[in-house]
Amino acid sequence: MVYDEMRAADGTVRMPYAEVARWLQGVTSAQLERRRAEAELFYRRGGITFAVYGDAQGEERIIPYDIIPRILSGAEWARLKAGLEQRIRTLNLYLADIYGPREILKAGIVPSDLVWQNPAFRPEMAGLAVPHGIYIHIAGIDIVRTDGDDFYVLEDNARTPSGVSYMLGGREISIRLMPELYAAHRVAPVENYPNELLATLRSSAPRNATNDPTAVLLTPGQFNSAYYEHSFLADKMGIELVEGSDLFVRDGIVFMRTTEGPKRVDIVYRRVDDAFIDPLVFEPESMLGVPGLFAAYAAGNVTLANAVGTGAVDDKVVYSYVPDMVRFYLGEEPLLKNVPTWRCRDPKDLAYVLDHLSELVVKEVHGSGGYGMLVGPHATGADIALFRERLKADPTNYVAQPTLSLSTCPAFVENGIAPRHVDLRPFVLTGADGIRIVPGGLTRVALRAGSLVVNSSQGGGTKDTWVVVD
């Protein structure tokens, strides 16, 4: 039985959705369609597009926006927020540990090969004292629900998560196109996200920085799929959007070239992957990074947000140990649930998975974006046969999870208003002065009927998420 966030099984409307249900009864499909078209125009005019890799036709696409907001009650949000804070504290402690004293390996909680053989683990980070001990300044933790009680973490996304510009764009559209509905709720604001991000970054400046530190946003450039977001965030924060060639390092200090001469940079919010940020340490042919940046970082003269090597928590096998990490580092029980995960590297788990492929979701350990996964119940016999071979050939590369019955929310689709599966990506900010989470996040919706894949690269859309103050 699918949990619908608006209606209970008997058709009654759940409390937080009372106003939305009333509003939906009053609007016609034509009105909704007009608003949907206006929303699309807003995105198109704003240039809020994304590029899909491997798609020759549509170089730039608009992510479909569903205008019916998703509602979370203040009480639900409070529970989720506490869980997110606990989760991100744990992940930061784990990274500080694996790049430092390695206590969790000594305790035998996490198998050591998940650190030493993990491609996202960066040996270069070992022993480095990162500013304020913060590794994951920005996380986009993917959350799903299957009932009214529990929140499950799907992925932690601790590298360079994107999508926050859609959260902010969605809110702007809600306010413009549905002022009456918006006014009928006390919606907690998200518009202050850029300020919160800037405050987080500034608080994370190295200790030797001035009390007015300079932050920049380092982008791989306009051909990156998230370039719009990079320029949008830099603009909203009032910081410079730079490419690698705009920065240089001299004597262990990072500088930005400006018309008034070199200006010292204290914080680099980098949206460039680890492998490309410094050709002297990582990928030697990279033109996207800054030669010497890592040495400046190692010398404690600049903050990189996120730190290098945070992907060591993004691995789906490592993910399966996060509840154990919460207990190990905090001595607490996890507030957020993990999706039960079969580790195919374990022969017993593999045997179970091979026997139950048609029921399970199979994922690559290092996969993302909804690529390279098998959704058993929706897969053809040929797909299942293909994954069976892949699993047998390289079991360590896969995990499997039960097919969760993701919650649904009402969405405006071709044949009217219908429930569609959703997830939620709240953006969790960690600075030296604490954790900040703007209420809500980016709701992604699988617009195809029955589909469980919400990734924008796979036909997913977005929704505005309203945390309603009780």
Add this chain to the structure above:
Amino acid sequence: MLIHVRHRTRYTYDHPVHSMIQALRLMPRNHEGQHVRRWQIDLDQDGTLRPGEDAFGNVLHMLSLEGPISGLCITVEGEVEMQDTSGIVRGALEKFPAELYLRDTPLTVADKAIADFARSVAAEAGGSPLKILHALLAALHAEIVFDTQQTDTATRAIDAFRMKQGVCQDLSHVFIACARVLGIPARYVGGYLMRSDDKIHQEAGHAWAEANVTGLGWIGFDPANGICPTESHIRVGVGLDYLGASPIRGARLGGRAETMEVEVTVANTYQSDPVHQTRWSRPAEAIAQASQQFQA
């Protein structure tokens, strides 16, 4: 035995260079059988050398230079007291458990050809990992022809193995790839070799591999020469592959094309050097501070 090393790298640029930054792994450390008597890095240009240490425990100097300069000459010169340890490395600074060195890198990843080769050598040799590693050393020395023309510093193990040609770097990468396929941790070592044929002047430094055998620790294997390192092998940098132990990695702004000349002199007598250069000394406390920063 006292070995004297002079290693000179001379860059000449077509146009003046505006600025430059380099990461230098050019300074050996002490361990059993290797004692650095004196060692210095000299530059012929004004610049800043910041001493530090990388994650693998190598001494790392960051060089920053402001132009315009039309060339740069880096001279490394020193003396190291060496003793034979039968290739066994003891007392070296180890930052990671041996298990880390099972990681693949693009330069050392094995393909099916390398994996098949490694497994067949291991099957034939049988017995202990040590025996297998010695068989691998002999097999690679025989299999791959030393040739300086076919490969460069970006050549991957799989390419060198396919061509069956390469230099010490390539042979070491293939050796490392084979060892890791067999589940034996292996790493890359850059350094200097005093040649047995009395060829004092060389065109490059040397490279070999180390493999970790339970109970013995790290043991050197020099596949280019088909031997275990002797008192003639001075260890300078270690890493997962060449990139991690590279003597010089740099970037510059301006300069257009460059030419690079390398002269390496390794001998057990002091070879006089006519060229006078600006001398950079290394204050002991500076390197101690740098080391501290790297300890969390």
